[in-house]
Amino acid sequence: MSQLSVIGTGVIGNGWISRALANGWDVVAFDPALDAEARTRAFVENAWHALEKDGLAEGASVDRLRFAATLEEAIVGADLIQENVPERLPLKQEILSAIDAAAEEHVVIGSSTSGFKPTDLQQDCKKAPGRVIVAHPFNPVYLLPLVELVGGEHTSPALLEGAREDYQALAMRPLIVRREIEGHIADRLMEALWREALHLVNDGVATTEEIDAAVVYGCGLRWSLMGTFLTFHLAGGEPGMRHMLEQFGPALKLPWTKLEAPELTDELIDKVVEGCEFQAAGRTVAELDRRRDDFLVEMLTLTRKYWPEAEGLEGRI
Template identity: 70%
Template sequence: MRADASENTLAVIGCGVIGSGWAARALAAGMRVQAWDPDPDAVRRFQKNIDTAWPALVRRGLAGGASREALHFFTDLDRALQGADLVQENAPERLVIKQTLLADIDARVPEQVLIGSSTSGITASELQAQCHRAPGRVIVAHPFNPVYLLPLVELVGGQHTHRDQMESARAQYERLGMRPLIVRREIEGHIADRLMEALWREALHLVNDGVATTEEVDAAIVYGAGLRWSLMGTFLTFHLAGGEGGMRHMLEQFGPALKQPWTRLEAPELTPELIERVASGSEFQAGGRSVAALEARRDRFLGELLEVVERYWPEQEGLGGRI
């Protein structure tokens, strides 16, 4: 069951897949959602995305007072921002667009209102550059798709951000049922995307070099590493690989192998041949199922998996501390 956040109002600015995910999560937490997007077709797509998310959220458990009736879509930005306790910006991943929009939002909302950006690669200091009213409250708040189910949100402050603003951000996103990870310093791509990009580059090389199909690469993750990662992540997995000696023994025994040229750090050239291999392989894996059908299958799986993972969270907190 989600914590009740019914006294809070989330302003969702930009209503694509990520913005819709934030809105659905907030509604499930009992919040009021005020959404805005300049695209005339946005409200239709927005409602469709909420329809997709809602069954999984119902299965997960709604907070007291949670209702889809608490969703309000506005064509006027001021009305969408009015009374918001938290603003979540989800504009296209282009620096000038985000800087212009965030500067506009910064000028309109009270100084104590936190403004989070869902950016996956832009730094918080870059986002703050055109904000003059209260730039420190403009931070990176990077979630993962589907936002309405996956709990991680990476929080990154910029050069104007103070520690108390980050702690306030942590508390606000926890009320949304998120697991905030405060990133210690700014870096392009933050943490999780950098790790995923490294795996993605290796996967493309394996397909490009004819070592494996897309289906075989995915099987290597689904039935192997991914099962361990969902509980322990990377470092604790390798700690166990060292037996009783733990990570120290593992590095002594296998550390020299890190020098072997297994890894390709640069992505392969996206030739027409590689694009065809990746696209046709992915379509074969889909097996004729629509994206909507695959999303529904994914959401059922993630909901059940989260129930298992959550049973181990207190133990994980004892091992690794609070994130």
């Protein structure tokens, strides 16, 4: 039996809670907001239909969740601790310092931060700072398997390997990032695409719906199996990546992209908001969540057939 302690129950924290419950863990949560428990239980209920379709572990139950009255109470007996407070560095440092002081020294403390470096997060931790690491997941956490693990200056390779096993027990696919950098790996890639998308809207080249269509029906389908580099490797034909770079490499010098984000003017904000509302077509966020989850369950079922271990290619993608 394992216990995940979750500090902060927004969208990401609730995603961790749902994933842990679905994998047969006990979960103890803490959030000072008065309506936190009600919001979490509603979130889990909405996610549970997708988790049932994807397959629940033995012993999985929403009844294995309880809320604690204090942060200290929440981490008693924890096998893994996940921090998910708002993305403000001083706040995260304060909360992580309190968790570090109260938790047993062997317990890994993962932060869901999407951008901060672990060395900065460890700054005020005195007891066992090396066990405070970045453990950055992706929304919806209860379905998407990737978690980026990043250690700081006090973190040993052995601790990261132990953390890898902890998150694998939650049916995650941990990716240990070789060195700390703001935004880690995946968010830096997504931010580059996001900046380009905003420029295309701002310059009147495309609507939000058209840009999303370009991803959904084009590059996104390839990325879901092969990612960026292997996709371009195939673009080179039989000679592969070397030929692709010889053919298309010079285009990298052309002014096709604008990696600096555009100014978020009121006009651009209105365009983006109105475009997204048009795409939502009156559907609530909960309804869109369920539509997305149903798709992801089917997509995961398909992609698992092509994951490296299914083909005897462990360690290769």
